Amino acid sequence: MTAPALARPGFVERAAGVSDSARWLGRLMLAPAVLYIALVVAVPFLMAIGYSFSNVTIGTSTPRFVGLENFRNALQDPAFLKALGNTAIFSLVSQTLVIVLASILAIALQRRFRGKWLVRLLILLPWVAPISLGSIGWLWIFDPVYSVINWTLRHVGILGPDSWPIWLGQPNLAMASIIGVHVWRTMPLATIISLGGLSSIPQDIHDAAEVDGAGFFRHLFVITLPLVLPILLVAVLFGLVFSVTDMIVVYVLTRGGPFDSTQVLASLAFFKSIDGGDLSGGAAVALFLLPVLAVCAVLLLRLARRAEVV
Amino acid sequence: MATVETRALRKEFTGHTAVDGVDLTINEGEFLVLLGPSGCGKTTLLRMIAGLESQTSGDILIGGRVVNDLPPRARKIAMVFQSYALYPHLSVAKNIAFPLKAQGAPRESIAGEVDRAAKMFGIERLLHRKPRQLSGGERQRVALARAMVRHPDVFLLDEPLSNLDAKLRNLARDELKQFQRRLGTTTLYVTHDQVEAMGLGDRIAVMSGGTVRQLGRPQEVYDEPADTFVAGFLGSPPMNLVPVDGVLVGFRPEQLLAPGAPASEGVGPAVPMRFAVERVENLGAGRLLYGTLPDHAPDQKIIVSLAYTVHSSIEAGRTYDFRMHESNLKFFDPGTGRRVPARPLPARRSA
Amino acid sequence: MADPKKIAGGVVNFGVIAAFTGFAAFPFAWMVITMFKQTKDLLDPAHNPFVYNAPPTLEHLRVLFQDTLFLHWVGNTLFVGVLVVLITLVLAVPAGYSLARLTGPAGEKLGIGIFLTYLVPPTILFIPLSRLVALLGLQDRLWALVLVYPSFTVPFCTWLLMGFFKVIPKDVEEAAMIDGHSRLGAFVRVILPMSVAGLLTTIIFSFTLVMQEFVYGLTFITSSKNLTLSVGVPTFLVRGDVYFWGSLMGACFLSSVPIAILYNLFVDRFIAGFTVGAVKG
Numbered sequence: 001m002t003a004p005a006l007a008r009p010g011f012v013e014r015a016a017g018v019s020d021s022a023r024w025l026g027r028l029m030l031a032p033a034v035l036y037i038a039l040v041v042a043v044p045f046l047m048a049i050g051y052s053f054s055n056v057t058i059g060t061s062t063p064r065f066v067g068l069e070n071f072r073n074a075l076q077d078p079a080f081l082k083a084l085g086n087t088a089i090f091s092l093v094s095q096t097l098v099i100v101l102a103s104i105l106a107i108a109l110q111r112r113f114r115g116k117w118l119v120r121l122l123i124l125l126p127w128v129a130p131i132s133l134g135s136i137g138w139l140w141i142f143d144p145v146y147s148v149i150n151w152t153l154r155h156v157g158i159l160g161p162d163s164w165p166i167w168l169g170q171p172n173l174a175m176a177s178i179i180g181v182h183v184w185r186t187m188p189l190a191t192i193i194s195l196g197g198l199s200s201i202p203q204d205i206h207d208a209a210e211v212d213g214a215g216f217f218r219h220l221f222v223i224t225l226p227l228v229l230p231i232l233l234v235a236v237l238f239g240l241v242f243s244v245t246d247m248i249v250v251y252v253l254t255r256g257g258p259f260d261s262t263q264v265l266a267s268l269a270f271f272k273s274i275d276g277g278d279l280s281g282g283a284a285v286a287l288f289l290l291p292v293l294a295v296c297a298v299l300l301l302r303l304a305r306r307a308e309v310v
Numbered sequence: 311m312a313t314v315e316t317r318a319l320r321k322e323f324t325g326h327t328a329v330d331g332v333d334l335t336i337n338e339g340e341f342l343v344l345l346g347p348s349g350c351g352k353t354t355l356l357r358m359i360a361g362l363e364s365q366t367s368g369d370i371l372i373g374g375r376v377v378n379d380l381p382p383r384a385r386k387i388a389m390v391f392q393s394y395a396l397y398p399h400l401s402v403a404k405n406i407a408f409p410l411k412a413q414g415a416p417r418e419s420i421a422g423e424v425d426r427a428a429k430m431f432g433i434e435r436l437l438h439r440k441p442r443q444l445s446g447g448e449r450q451r452v453a454l455a456r457a458m459v460r461h462p463d464v465f466l467l468d469e470p471l472s473n474l475d476a477k478l479r480n481l482a483r484d485e486l487k488q489f490q491r492r493l494g495t496t497t498l499y500v501t502h503d504q505v506e507a508m509g510l511g512d513r514i515a516v517m518s519g520g521t522v523r524q525l526g527r528p529q530e531v532y533d534e535p536a537d538t539f540v541a542g543f544l545g546s547p548p549m550n551l552v553p554v555d556g557v558l559v560g561f562r563p564e565q566l567l568a569p570g571a572p573a574s575e576g577v578g579p580a581v582p583m584r585f586a587v588e589r590v591e592n593l594g595a596g597r598l599l600y601g602t603l604p605d606h607a608p609d610q611k612i613i614v615s616l617a618y619t620v621h622s623s624i625e626a627g628r629t630y631d632f633r634m635h636e637s638n639l640k641f642f643d644p645g646t647g648r649r650v651p652a653r654p655l656p657a658r659r660s661a
Numbered sequence: 662m663a664d665p666k667k668i669a670g671g672v673v674n675f676g677v678i679a680a681f682t683g684f685a686a687f688p689f690a691w692m693v694i695t696m697f698k699q700t701k702d703l704l705d706p707a708h709n710p711f712v713y714n715a716p717p718t719l720e721h722l723r724v725l726f727q728d729t730l731f732l733h734w735v736g737n738t739l740f741v742g743v744l745v746v747l748i749t750l751v752l753a754v755p756a757g758y759s760l761a762r763l764t765g766p767a768g769e770k771l772g773i774g775i776f777l778t779y780l781v782p783p784t785i786l787f788i789p790l791s792r793l794v795a796l797l798g799l800q801d802r803l804w805a806l807v808l809v810y811p812s813f814t815v816p817f818c819t820w821l822l823m824g825f826f827k828v829i830p831k832d833v834e835e836a837a838m839i840d841g842h843s844r845l846g847a848f849v850r851v852i853l854p855m856s857v858a859g860l861l862t863t864i865i866f867s868f869t870l871v872m873q874e875f876v877y878g879l880t881f882i883t884s885s886k887n888l889t890l891s892v893g894v895p896t897f898l899v900r901g902d903v904y905f906w907g908s909l910m911g912a913c914f915l916s917s918v919p920i921a922i923l924y925n926l927f928v929d930r931f932i933a934g935f936t937v938g939a940v941k942g
Binding site for chain 3: 387
């Protein structure tokens with residue numbers, strides 16, 4: 001029995017080429033993305049470092065190496081120190097709130113109930129909607145004259161007739177408002193990530209705890225939270241990265257004011273370099289974010305590795 | 311149709327050698343089974359022949375042609391995977407047509423070939439379905455149809471029955487053998503299941519540790535194992551291996567004859583052998599006896615299997631006079647595990 | 662059934678969910694209420710802001726669509742979004758497959774490296790990038806955004822797609838290679854058609870990320886007609902001291918809610934991308 005000639009002549013003789021070699025094909029398929037990322041992320045990243053050691057401004061054509069001068073200037077600039085402190089307060093407070101609130105919400109959302117999809121959609125809205133637009137919504141809610149918060153507080157009797165907080169106009173209130181908006185914005189991500197972690201705990205473990213007689217709080221603190229901890233940390237680290245580097249909320253709500261009381265590193269870098277034209281000074285300010293990011297990255301990698309070994 | 315040959319074929323992964331110099335020839339139209347435990351290198355060997363894994367050294371020849379550097383598609387082979395690897399986004403008909411289209415077969419001929427293959431495997435009514443709508447047995451048939459549709463020189467089958475339930479597996483085994491007979495295509499079949507190997511193979515290559523321990527017809531491999539590994543791997547329960555005076559004496563559990571059981575013919579006289587029964591397992595279709603040979607190796611547990619047709623009453627805790635054809639005894643070197651020439655069984659009366 | 666402890670737990674649970682949902686959704690609800698309110702109703706401190714003291718109006722939306730650049734910005738956003746999505750697919754799909762299947766352990770490290778670039782924020786990159794954009798003569802042009810936006814979509818989507826490709830059984834592509842395709846052919850003919858869900862997810866997320874971007878848009882684009890929604894609405898609709906709150910809220914609501922609904926359909930896969938490696942199974 002001979003096989004009928006089904007194949008095109010010459011087909012079988014075609015030897016192995018690049019399209020067959022895992023090694024070469026792999027490199028070829030990866031190259032464009034790596035090249036692009038090198039050009040648009042790695043090169044500018046190195047340029048940013050270069051700028052921070054030079055005196056480049058929007059006008060200069062021949063930058064000069066100035067060593068650590070930009071960093072020294074920054075550290076002597078009260079506005080910078082204020083922004084550094086604000087960034088720390090703003091990101092630490094907001095992320096602490098996010099962890100606590102997101103855990104509570106995730107645990108509440110674990111139950112099945114009707115309309116869960118709608119609740120999930122609504123809770124995710126702040127994360128998905130462009131934050132610049134969401135912040136505009138808050139700008140209107142915090143309006144000095146027509147703030148719906150103030151109106152409500154007065155009409156339920158919490159605010160007396162003489163008090164009328166200007167949310168974005170008084171330094172402490174402004175910081176609190178910025179933190180509040182940031183919590184609003186990053187909580188959905190942390191909630192959904194935690195929810196994923198919760199649902200990946202095998203039901204057996206919950207059942208075993210139940211059989212062993214653990215009450216709600218013992219169950220929560222001894223079983224559930226420790227098991228969700230690694231994934232909760234992932235959520236926190238991402239939240240930290242997003243909040244430390246974010247300038248949008250500040251830009252839209254307060255422009256860093258009043259009196260730089262809400263200025264953060266990211267927004268300061270923007271105002272210095274783009275509005276002020278001091279590219280090198282701005283780059284130096286932005287680079288102060290780098291240690292935080294590096295620590296977050298290392299921790300993320302550690303977490304990922306540990307989870308894989310377990 | 312073609313022969314398949316490997317010459318000193320080796321595959322090293324970082325840290326270990328998966329296939330360690332295999333010389334194997336599969337004859338034209340032959341059904342050869344690669345049998346071995348998991349991790350013995352049988353699947354790696356198959357994948358190298360398929361071209362899915364590149365060899366570290368050695369040659370692979372299909373139809374007398376060296377195919378070392380040819381990609382899988384150029385080797386004129388077809389393969390059935392353990393998972394069947396059906397294309398989940400394509401209908402059954404398109405799955406079967408896939409290899410033909412990939413080879414650029416003329417459009418007019420494709421439909422006819424697909425129908426022919428479908429008819430052969432009795433899956434005509436499934437042609438419009440998607441793989442996820444099929445049962446395990448149906449998927450297996452589709453995978454076979456897809457493999458044979460373009461008339462490959464060689465079939466490579468990687469445990470194609472292991473995902474079927476036990477009842478279906480016997481049926482599928484029978485069908486598979488019939489198709490292979492009818493098509494006469496050279497076939498290499500990988501399995502860890504000795505029943506499949508015995509039932510399907512024209513010859514069996516038993517593999518362990520990356521090498522072929524024995525190559526032969528099923529009965530040959532069963533009756534005349536080349537070493538203790540083969541002796542222990544084939545048969546259920548496996549061959550008893552009893553150390554007696556510096557050699558390992560092997561015999562099959564069914565070869566120790568109970569009192570009253572008929573002796574086999576043409577294998578020489580049966581000598582008496584006392585068997586102390588410690589436990590009896592009734593399996594319905596027969597009985598398994600656990601115990602020792604007090605005259606030869608009082609410390610070595612052995613298993614004896616009694617057929618359904620043997621009605622002798624056997625009780626635990628007693629010693630009986632069994633018999634054994636001396637020609638059934640195989641002798642192995644306890645150091646190397648290899649077979650050594652037969653010798654008279656030294657009886658060692660301890661009591 | 663009527664265990665009082667259980668019922669109390671349920672009530673607390675419901676309360677928690679209701680409170681958080683209210684917190685999350687309130688600004689959007691507020692946008693909807695505001696966008697239909699007459700200005701004189703909005704700007705009267707004595708009026709209850711939760712109810713319509715004057716009949717609702719579509720005037721703000723008319724102004725938004727007819728008298729502002731809103732629709733222009735929608736067009737710009739779509740233009741940039743579609744192009745960035747295409748670039749992202751072209752770069753990230755092969756890269757994700759390569760990292761998942763072809764490059765072995767070295768690729769795993771490289772994949773992590775690529776993902777880490779996602780953590781490098783625009784805040785650090787926008788200064789040198791503005792220089793680069795000027796050098797290329799792309800200031801104030803949408804092409805500047807098309808060029809730069811993939812810098813955050815590609816790393817994330819490569820990572821996401823790598824996860825998708827990893828879970829496709831290897832057998833299937835090997836079968837395609839035996840059935841007559843090269844490795845590349847198997848990828849194109851079998852893996853890609855099997856990955857429709859992954860590709861769709863990539864498209865939605867790239868587009869969402871483009872919609873959310875603010876810093877580069879603010880830095881590279883100067884003229885109002887070249888802006889995208891996320892920058893145009895908060896900067897050019899708020900110019901001067903007069904806030905057109907009705908139109909502004911309408912713009913915010915209409916630009917954020919549709920994409921959010923689309924996104925919601927794919928969010929689980931997206932979260933999987935964030936937590937690859939940190940959760941098993």
